Amino acid sequence: MAAKTPITVAYGDGIGPEIMNATLQILEAGGAALDIETIEIGEKVYLRGNAAGIEPSSWESLLRTQVFLKAPITTPQGGGFKSLNVTTRKTLGQYANVRPCVSYHPFVDTRHPDMDVVIVRENEEDLYAGIEYQISPEVTSCLKVISRPGSEKIVRYAFEYARLHNRKKVTCFMKDNIMKMTDGLFHKVFDEIAAAYPEIRKEVWIVDIGAAKLADTPEAFDVIVLPNLYGDILSDVAAQIAGSVGLAGSANIGDKCAMFEAIHGSAPRRAGQNLANPSGLLLGAVLMLVHINQPEAAARVHNAWLRTIEDGIHTYDIFTEGVSRLKVGTKEFAAAVIERLGQKPNTLQPVSYKSRPAAAAGAAGAEGSTAMELKGIDVFVYWPSRDASALAEAVGKLAGDGLKLDVIDNRGVKVWPAGIGETFCTDSFRCRYLATGAVSVPKVLEVPQRIAAAGIEVSVALPLRSFAGVDGYSMVQGQ
Numbered sequence: 142m143a144a145k146t147p148i149t150v151a152y153g154d155g156i157g158p159e160i161m162n163a164t165l166q167i168l169e170a171g172g173a174a175l176d177i178e179t180i181e182i183g184e185k186v187y188l189r190g191n192a193a194g195i196e197p198s199s200w201e202s203l204l205r206t207q208v209f210l211k212a213p214i215t216t217p218q219g220g221g222f223k224s225l226n227v228t229t230r231k232t233l234g235q236y237a238n239v240r241p242c243v244s245y246h247p248f249v250d251t252r253h254p255d256m257d258v259v260i261v262r263e264n265e266e267d268l269y270a271g272i273e274y275q276i277s278p279e280v281t282s283c284l285k286v287i288s289r290p291g292s293e294k295i296v297r298y299a300f301e302y303a304r305l306h307n308r309k310k311v312t313c314f315m316k317d318n319i320m321k322m323t324d325g326l327f328h329k330v331f332d333e334i335a336a337a338y339p340e341i342r343k344e345v346w347i348v349d350i351g352a353a354k355l356a357d358t359p360e361a362f363d364v365i366v367l368p369n370l371y372g373d374i375l376s377d378v379a380a381q382i383a384g385s386v387g388l389a390g391s392a393n394i395g396d397k398c399a400m401f402e403a404i405h406g407s408a409p410r411r412a413g414q415n416l417a418n419p420s421g422l423l424l425g426a427v428l429m430l431v432h433i434n435q436p437e438a439a440a441r442v443h444n445a446w447l448r449t450i451e452d453g454i455h456t457y458d459i460f461t462e463g464v465s466r467l468k469v470g471t472k473e474f475a476a477a478v479i480e481r482l483g484q485k486p487n488t489l490q491p492v493s494y495k496s497r498p499a500a501a502a503g504a505a506g507a508e509g510s511t512a513m514e515l516k517g518i519d520v521f522v523y524w525p526s527r528d529a530s531a532l533a534e535a536v537g538k539l540a541g542d543g544l545k546l547d548v549i550d551n552r553g554v555k556v557w558p559a560g561i562g563e564t565f566c567t568d569s570f571r572c573r574y575l576a577t578g579a580v581s582v583p584k585v586l587e588v589p590q591r592i593a594a595a596g597i598e599v600s601v602a603l604p605l606r607s608f609a610g611v612d613g614y615s616m617v618q619g620q
């Protein structure tokens with residue numbers, strides 16, 4: 142037998158312990174070689190006064206095994222508790238969230254019988270970087286962060302996933318017709334990395350129409366890779382329309398540590414009654430077996446599970462009169478899967494998994510250019526009178542040598558020079574100063590200082606640069 146792989150297991154809350162017991166029994170009977178360490182997380186830890194829901198000693202286990210099989214937990218009501226999922230994801234650098242969304246027609250009710258989509262969501266960047274500001278009494282702002290290394294990691298992961306799992310196509314969703322720089326970078330990196338995988342088809346959709354197509358015709362997609370926000374929304378849409386929210390597992394993958402779980406929660410009302418469906422956690426565990434390079438055990442367990450579903454042995458949540466044959470509890474379902482180890486489904490597609498090749502090569506995308514040139518500065522100011530001409534009059538003369546007030550906008554729409562009276566204005570304006578020749582950072586930073594010294598509230602000051610000769614700032618609308 143292969144050497145056992147150490148993993149960290151948390152039994153979680155609510156239905157967690159029951160579905161974890163069932164899952165681990167099936168894994169063991171299926172020949173998974175696991176050396177299990179158990180940690181406590183969730184409600185009890187939160188209620189002991191630990192706001193993160195995880196003890197420092199548990200981190201030690203996670204960092205050592207680098208593989209975490211996690212049952213759902215209950216986040217106590219009331220403020221002050223940090224989401225454990227967000228904490229582990231961020232602390233362990235888990236940049237990829239992978240969620241296979243599959244329908245099991247005709248055995249589980251679905252409107253999309255041929256759906257088999259894997260959502261690969263970027264997990265660390267985008268509007269979820271958590272960089273938010275209130276910049277004036279009326280205006281708030283959230284910074285969308287998309288980086289080249291972040292995009293390269295997730296796109297490369299999606300293509301490697303497709304290659305390993307014999308997937309034929311990777312689709313990128315984004316919106317670079319509007320967010321030309323951030324989503325534009327994601328798109329560019331996608332094109333660059335796709336070129337290294339000629340055997341896999343590539344496709345790009347603007348996220349709005351892509352989302353509509355996914356909801357309507359999910360069988361048109363295979364693997365989908367997306368930035369964080371779109372991925373958050375569409376992975377839930379995809380799981381829901383597959384008809385299998387209770388059946389879906391997911392993986393959070395980092396360079397070192399990975400976490401595997403069901404997508405559902407701890408269902409406290411169902412706890413302790415031998416009712417819960419362990420399938421979501423079991424399929425999360427199958428993703429784990431592939432990740433730790435135990436493909437035979439992964440396939441054996443997955444095929445036995447498919448056969449159980451096909452034989453109509455269903456827990457209450459997917460039981461349908463006339464389709465299902467036997468309504469069972471958690472333990473009986475686990476026993477039925479164990480009984481079928483070694484068998485394959487007849488109607489549903491059997492699965493097979495390959496050994497994972499050595500770590501994917503890091504090369505692919507072009508290096509970002511480091512040739513930077515300072516071009517000016519944007520200064521956001523609080524201007525409650527909302528009179529753009531008066532603002533231009535007040536701040537135009539504060540440009541100083543070598544800089545010139547170029548344009549003023551409100552929420553991205555030009556209001557000076559030659560603004561249109563109808564444009565709705567908030568109390569926060571952006572004044573853009575451009576250099577007339579070579580200029581230094583200290584020099585451009587004098588502009589907000591002069592504005593502040595003139596008694597005008599400055600909220601943000603952002604130097605403007607070009608990179609390899611391309612302006613690193615968007616044009617103002619109406620310019």
Ligand code: NAD
Pocket residue numbers: 156160212213214215216217226387402403404405406407408409410411416417418419420421458
């Ligand atoms: P939930 O997913 O726990 O339950 C939603 C519905 O689905 C309920 O009707 C439940 O009975 C049913 N259900 C869920 N899983 C099932 C299963 N395996 N078998 C049979 N039926 C199942 O969502 P919720 O009620 O919104 O949340 C309950 C708790 O779970 C909350 O404390 C929430 O914070 C937590 N939660 C945790 C995670 C996680 O740990 N990853 C994820 C989501 C929610």
